[in-house]
Amino acid sequence: MSEGSKARLRLWLKLLKASGMIEDEIRRRLRREFDSTLPRFDVMSVLARFPNGRKMSEISDLLRVSNGNVTGIVDKLSDEGLAQRVAVPGDRRAALVKLTEKGAQAFAEHAATHETWIDEMLDGLSETEIEGMGAGLEQLIETLEDREI
Secondary structure (H helix, E strand, O other), X not given: OOHHHHHHHHHHHHHHHHHHHHHHHHHHHHHHHHOOOHHHHHHHXXXXXXXXXXXXXXXXXXXXXXXXXXXXXXXXXXXXXXEEEEEEXXXXXXXXXXXXXXXXXXXXXXXXXXXXXXXXXXXXXXXHHHHHHHHHHHHHHHHHHHOOO
């Protein structure tokens, strides 16, 4: 294994560790503060970005999860009055999922709190470090997308 290859492997392991640590803490806080889950937050986030709604398959594609996972979450959000399914004109089999007003308000509160959590967790980084890591990760994402990974 070349030195470059070993360095890339070490970088990958550091990315995994940092991401996992942040994700674990976000999961704990969502459960404690909002009795919620990260997958639920993610679905609501997609719906908040698309107020006109999205099909279940589109939500699944955006989140890179199975339709079954999204269906279960949407069912619970609907039961709680946080989301609704709306028929797609001309397509009897399809439905759009949208946040209700109650859901949009709940998500706005969750998102604002989530932002403060991320800010707290990353506040040890300087602006220069944030910009450098951001640029490096953006390059990585572009490279992976170009390779269709």
